[in-house]
Amino acid sequence: MKEILDATPKNLISKVFLEEKVFQTWYDGRSVLIGDESEKLEVNSIVLCRGLNPLACHKLLPGAGQGAVMAMKDAVVIANCIYNMKDLSDESIKSAFASYYRQRYPESENVIKTSSIFTKVMCGH
Numbered sequence: 001m002k003e004i005l006d007a008t009p010k011n012l013i014s015k016v017f018l019e020e021k022v023f024q025t026w027y028d029g030r031s032v033l034i035g036d037e038s039e040k041l042e043v044n045s046i047v048l049c050r051g052l053n054p055l056a057c058h059k060l061l062p063g064a065g066q067g068a069v070m071a072m073k074d075a076v077v078i079a080n081c082i083y084n085m086k087d088l089s090d091e092s093i094k095s096a097f098a099s100y101y102r103q104r105y106p107e108s109e110n111v112i113k114t115s116s117i118f119t120k121v122m123c124g125h
Contacts, residue, residue, distance in 0.1 A: 022108045027097035035071035066111050
């Protein structure tokens with residue numbers, strides 16, 4: 001990457017500071033979020049999320065290459081949590097979503113920190 005940037009004329013390069021974060025709210029009622037920023041919800045779906053941020057649960061800069069991996073891990077964990085539900089009651093759904101959040105949130109925080117360090121090293125942000 002450094003060689004590409006070094007070979008590119010400086011007037012064609014602009015730095016864009018992107019925000020990385022892990023959202024605190026990943027589920028509400030029967031709605032749950034998975035994935036990184038590329039997994040945005042449709043504007044019409046926001047109504048279904050009742051107060052959820054209309055982005056996915058974690059936003060990652062692309063430099064570390066973890067966005068798609070995190071989305072796939074989220075999908076596997078939420079699928080397992082749903083599979084293990086006793087019934088389709090609101091309480092079981094809430095419990096499954098809470099379990100998903102507890103399992104995925106710590107890694108999401110760590111990946112955000114690692115990605116941020118990687119971006120600073122590679123891009124000088």
